[in-house]
Amino acid sequence: xxxxxxxxxxxxxxxxxxxxxxxxxxxxxxxxxxxxxxxxxxxxxxxxxxxxxxxxxxxxxxxxxxxxxxxxxxxxxxxxxxxxxxxxxxxxxxxxxxxxxxxxxxxxxxxxxxxxxxxxxxxxxxxxxxxxxxxxxxxxxxxxxxxxxxxxxxxxxxxxxxxxxxxxxxxxxxxxxxxxxxxxxxxxxxxxxxxxxxxxxxxxxxxxxxxxxxxxxxxxxxxxxxxxxxxxxxxxxxxx
Ligand SMILES: Nc1ncnc2c1ncn2[C@@H]1O[C@H](COP(=O)(O)OP(=O)(O)OP(=O)(O)O)[C@@H](O)[C@H]1O
Ligand SMILES: [Mg+2]
Numbered sequence: 001x002x003x004x005x006x007x008x009x010x011x012x013x014x015x016x017x018x019x020x021x022x023x024x025x026x027x028x029x030x031x032x033x034x035x036x037x038x039x040x041x042x043x044x045x046x047x048x049x050x051x052x053x054x055x056x057x058x059x060x061x062x063x064x065x066x067x068x069x070x071x072x073x074x075x076x077x078x079x080x081x082x083x084x085x086x087x088x089x090x091x092x093x094x095x096x097x098x099x100x101x102x103x104x105x106x107x108x109x110x111x112x113x114x115x116x117x118x119x120x121x122x123x124x125x126x127x128x129x130x131x132x133x134x135x136x137x138x139x140x141x142x143x144x145x146x147x148x149x150x151x152x153x154x155x156x157x158x159x160x161x162x163x164x165x166x167x168x169x170x171x172x173x174x175x176x177x178x179x180x181x182x183x184x185x186x187x188x189x190x191x192x193x194x195x196x197x198x199x200x201x202x203x204x205x206x207x208x209x210x211x212x213x214x215x216x217x218x219x220x221x222x223x224x225x226x227x228x229x230x231x232x233x234x235x236x237x238x239x240x
Pocket of ligand 1: 048051
C-alpha cells in the first residue's frame with residue numbers, strides 16, 4: 001500500500017454553539033494515499049467543502065485529527081500550518097481565484113515566493129508547472145486575457161507547483177464547459193498517477209469516474225467507501 005498523504009480521524013466541525021450550532025461534520029474518518037484520486041460526493045450541505053478546507057488547513061476541526069504527510073495540522077501553530085499549506089497542499093476552487101494583477105507565471109510562482117524560494121527559481125518552477133498543464137505559452141498573460149479553461153489550468157499549475165503531494169479540488173470544473181472540464185480532470189488524474197494524492201469534490205458521476213474511489217458524505221458522516229470496487233459499478237448501482 002502506498003503512503004498515506006492525508007488522514008482525517010474522527011473529525012467534527014461545529015459552527016456556532018447552543019441552539020444555533022451547526023454540525024458541518026460529525027466524526028469523519030478518511031485517508032487518501034499517494035497515487036490515488038478520491039472523489040467525494042454527497043448532497044448539498046453534507047459537508048464536502050468543509051471536509052476539504054479542513055484537509056487543507058484552511059479551517060480547523062472542532063475535534064479530531066488531520067494529518068498531512070504525517071504531520072498533525074491541528075497541533076501546529078498558525079505560521080507552521082501556513083507553511084505546510086504552501087509546501088504540501090494545492091487547492092483548486094470552483095472559481096479560479098487568480099490574482100488579476102499578476103501574470104499566469106506570477107500567479108503560479110506566488111506560493112513558492114511566499115515560501116522563500118528565490119524569484120528566479122520560483123519562476124522556473126512556475127514555468128515547469130505551466131508546461132505540465134499545457135499552457136507554457138501563456139506564462140506572461142494576465143487572467144483577464146484568458147478563457148475560463150485557461151484560467152483553471154493556471155489554478156491547477158499553482159496547486160501542483162513545487163511538487164506538492166496533496167491536491168484538493170472543490171468542484172473545479174463548475175464554471176467550465178464539458179470538454180474543458182474533462183481536460184481539467186485529466187490533469188488532476190495525471191498528477192495523481194505521478195504520485196500525488198488527490199481529493200475531488202464533485203456532484204457529477206461522470207467526473208467521479210476519473211477517481212479510484214468514491215467517498216459518500218451523507219448527514220455529515222462518511223456513509224460508504226467504495227474501497228476497491230470499480231467506480232463505474234458503484235455509479236451504475238445508483239449510489240451517486
Ligand atoms: N461558516 C459557517 N457557519 C455556519 N454554518 C456553516 C458554515 N460553513 C458551513 N456551514 C454549514 O455546514 C454544513 C456543511 O456545509 P458545506 O459547505 O461543507 O456543504 P457542501 O457539501 O460543500 O455543500 P454544497 O454541495 O452546496 O457545496 C451546511 O449545513 C452549512 O450550512
Ligand atoms: Mg461545497
